[in-house]
Amino acid sequence: xxxxxxxxxxxxxxxxxxxxxxxxxxxxxxxxxxxxxxxxxxxxxxxxxxxxxxxxxxxxxxxxxxxxxxxxxxxxxxxxxxxxxxxxxxxxxxxxxxxxxxxxxxxxxxxxxxxxxxxxxxxxxxxxxxxxxxxxxxxxxxxxxxxxxxxxxxxxxxxxxxxxxxxxxxxxxxxxxxxxxxxxxxxxxxxxxxxxxxxxxxxxxxxxxxxxxxxxxxxx
Numbered sequence: 001x002x003x004x005x006x007x008x009x010x011x012x013x014x015x016x017x018x019x020x021x022x023x024x025x026x027x028x029x030x031x032x033x034x035x036x037x038x039x040x041x042x043x044x045x046x047x048x049x050x051x052x053x054x055x056x057x058x059x060x061x062x063x064x065x066x067x068x069x070x071x072x073x074x075x076x077x078x079x080x081x082x083x084x085x086x087x088x089x090x091x092x093x094x095x096x097x098x099x100x101x102x103x104x105x106x107x108x109x110x111x112x113x114x115x116x117x118x119x120x121x122x123x124x125x126x127x128x129x130x131x132x133x134x135x136x137x138x139x140x141x142x143x144x145x146x147x148x149x150x151x152x153x154x155x156x157x158x159x160x161x162x163x164x165x166x167x168x169x170x171x172x173x174x175x176x177x178x179x180x181x182x183x184x185x186x187x188x189x190x191x192x193x194x195x196x197x198x199x200x201x202x203x204x205x206x207x208x209x210x211x212x213x214x215x216x217x218x219x220x
Contacts, residue, residue, distance in 0.1 A: 004092060011087050012122055013137075014130045021124060023094065025117035028104060030096030030181065036117035043120030046128070047075055050135045058143065072152060074142055077112030078206060083138045084111040089118070099181050107182040108202045153212035157191070160219060166191045169215075171208050174198065187211045195219060 004023070008016045016022055021039070029035040051074055055067050062070075073079075084090075090105050093114065104110045122131045157169050168191075175186040187207040190196035197215035201207030 007088075007092060012130060012134050014122075014126055017125045021121045022118065025121040026089070026092050026114060027094040028096065028099055028110060028114075028181065030099035030104070031094045036114055039117035039120035039124075040113045041120070042123065043116035043118065044075075046119050046123045046131055047080075047116060047135060050128070050132045051075055051139070053132075054136060054143065069152060069155075070143075074139060076206075077203065078108050079112075079139075079142065080115040081108040081111035082142075084115040087138065089114055099179070102179045102182055104179075104181050108206070109183070110181055153209050153216055157189070157212040157216055160216065161191050166195075169212065171211070173204065189215055191215065 002019070005016055005019060008019075008022055024034055025036050025039045025043075027035045029037065048071070051071055052067070055070050055074075059067060059070070089111060093105055093110070095104050095110075099110075119131050119135070122134065154169070160166075161168055170190050172188045172190075173185060174188050176183060177186075178184040182202070184200055184202065185204050185207040186198060186200045187204065187210075188196055188198045189208065189211040195215060195218065197211050197218060199207055199210035199214050201210050
């Protein structure tokens with residue numbers, strides 16, 4: 001058995017069928033046109049379904065809004081990248097030289113996308129049962145880390161502004177740097193003219209979330 005096949009079986013608990021699908025899930029656009037993007041599209045939906053089903057079972061008394069908050073917190077690119085690091089995806093990535101030199105192997109964007117692509121490949125190979133089992137193992141600590149549904153910082157900041165009769169939070173991109181596969185965004189958020197905070201992240205959404213969290217800490 002190849003190193004990749006062995007790693008896939010140990011990681012996902014099922015022997016892979018055709019390896020080509022998993023090889024594609026691990027291939028960045030800098031390496032080949034047959035890359036992970038289509039599988040990422042599928043895996044994102046599979047992860048969402050599996051997670052929604054699981055949360056529905058785990059928290060039978062929570063309303064839809066609370067379940068949505070949990071779901072949104074658990075399927076972010078940063079969380080998917082964290083799981084990818086935990087299962088040691090990086091040695092198996094297929095990157096072009098420039099992307100590797102630019103640090104794509106450590107990029108949350110790349111690792112998060114690859115994690116979703118692998119879930120997509122797993123679904124095509126085995127149906128829903130195997131990816132369901134993997135997600136429930138890999139996300140177990142994360143799912144149980146909050147007794148109450150987490151409030152997203154952007155939602156919490158918007159609620160703070162409304163409660164204090166302020167204008168809704170305004171987000172502004174101050175800077176975008178880095179290569180296409182590993183961008184870095186700097187965002188400023190402000191509520192009226194007195195309160196503002198700045199933060200950076202690997203995507204606009206991540207940077208906005210970090211800025212909202214920073215401003216909430218100032219306002220606390």
